[in-house]
Amino acid sequence: MAHQTIKTATEALDSYDAFAAGQAIEKLIDQLSNWYVRRNRRRFWKSDDGDDKQSAYLTLYECLHIVQRIIAPFMPFLSEAIYQNLSKCDAQAKPSVHLTQWPEFEPARLNDELVFEMDVVQTIVGLGRSAREQSRIRVRQPLSRILVCVTDAKHEQGKSAKVAAHKHIQQIIEELNVKTVTFIESDTEVVSSTVSANFPRLGKRYGKLMPAIKAALANADSAAIARHAQQKRNFELEIDGQYIEFEPEDIQVQTTSAEGYTSSSADGFLVALDTSLDHALIIEGLARELVRTVQDTRKSAGLEISDRIVLAITGSERILETLQQHRDYIMAETLALELPTNDEKITTETKRKLEHGFRVNRTLGDDSWCITLIKA
Structure with a gap:
């Protein structure tokens, strides 16, 4: 991801798009501090100085070495402070970060597939944390399981979100403090959805048809419509002999978790926590x-x-x-x-x-x- 960030930030700054560059850098720093460092704490804390501990520190050092240079145009004083700390162990270091070369990405280190997989994992983890917040159960309290419904979203190289979630299931278990992850095909097992018309949007377009639209939505498959809305996909309904196409923003969706569960969904993903606790x-x-x-x-x-x-x-x-x-x-x-x-x-x-x-x-x-x- 560090080399992908170098590539993105370089291309953005070459196009005078400082905002896009800043966004990419912010995402890297967030991933470094809130994911890499946190998930590798045990490697840093090891009492022996074995290869695993040294590898963890070396990876962190390389990432910080990149970060200090790509943030230099945005935060010159902070980047200088980081550089002065890191350069203490380098006798050949330049006097200032602002005298160093801008980093260049290595094409061999770009891995879009892995970045995609981790995006899937972090989406599921984020939804799981949101569901836990709703349940008001402490983060440190282990739960028996979570239920995950994943869309068939594909990566450009044909990588499936479902495959990515299965591949990194252990990380999901550790991050959400659960015993097992169960993948389900339909969200109807844990949530019920009700849909209604967004009258301010639809009223302007269809006026007198609104009563018929309201009735059609009440009789339609609310779960299917809710999935279309969550996945940002349009859908059609036959109303008074004509087919009307609806956009996701035309519909208001309300979901209710089944008893014993709290759930959260976004971008075609749904995560439901089993909130039952035994001794x-x-x-x-x-x-x-x-x-x-x-x-x-x-x-x-x-x-x-x-x-x-x-x-x-x-x-x-x-x-x-x-x-x-x-x-x-x-x-x-x-x-x-x-x-x-x-x-x-x-x-x-x-x-x-x-x-x-x-x-x-x-x-x-x-x-x-x-x-x-x-x-x-």
Whole structure:
């Protein structure tokens, strides 16, 4: 994507289209910070300096090396600040980013197919997050499944959106914090649609036909019309012996999720979340909340991101159950070397360490817990 951005920005600026260039650069920066860095955090956090960790850092460095140069005409001072930080490890670096060469894209690194696939994945993830917002279920609370209805939209090289979604299903699962993804052929399984005429638009064109149009829409296949509208496709209806073509903007669509689901749709994609929660999912959600609050406590205690800790958590009954079931996960995520549970005898040495530890109290609904930690 970085080399596609260089290509797009170069062509746009050569045509004096600074707006298009800025849009392409903004999209790259968003993808770099909100997708690449976030999804590769575990690679950055590894304690060993193996090839995988070095590859993650090198990719980030190369992207920032490109970004600092293509933003230079738009944000000269910010690009200079980034350049001065990055160039510390390059003895042959120019004194300023504004003395460097404009980057050139490498045709071999352009991959329209992969960009298309990730656009599909991110569309599904975005709709899933929107549906979760509607449900008011915490992002860290795992859900059993999502249902996905994908259009047969094709890439210019014949790539299917459905194939792309299947290919990257694990990323969808991780991003939306669900156990499974189920692909469905029709959105009628999880939503019902009602359609009505957009009177301000249609009234100007058809006037006296509006009562007949209203009746025809009421008797038509609302699900099919809704799909046409979502996919920005025109459709026809026979009204009083004549065929009338409708544009997507001529119709108003209202959707209602089936009981136990919340859904969101756009551009021919629909994602529905199964919002039912069992005890195991609730406990797993609490484990993720414990991890988040421990991480916040680490920051408040002034620890470095790679510091190992000695950790103790006490709390209500469900918190203790969560510790019993997800102890290894919590320790791995928080870099804890020790996390004693109630059925373990805490050594005198550990007690002594924790007496001088950083302590915070947290609550979530009916659950409460106390976190004590210290650098190992």
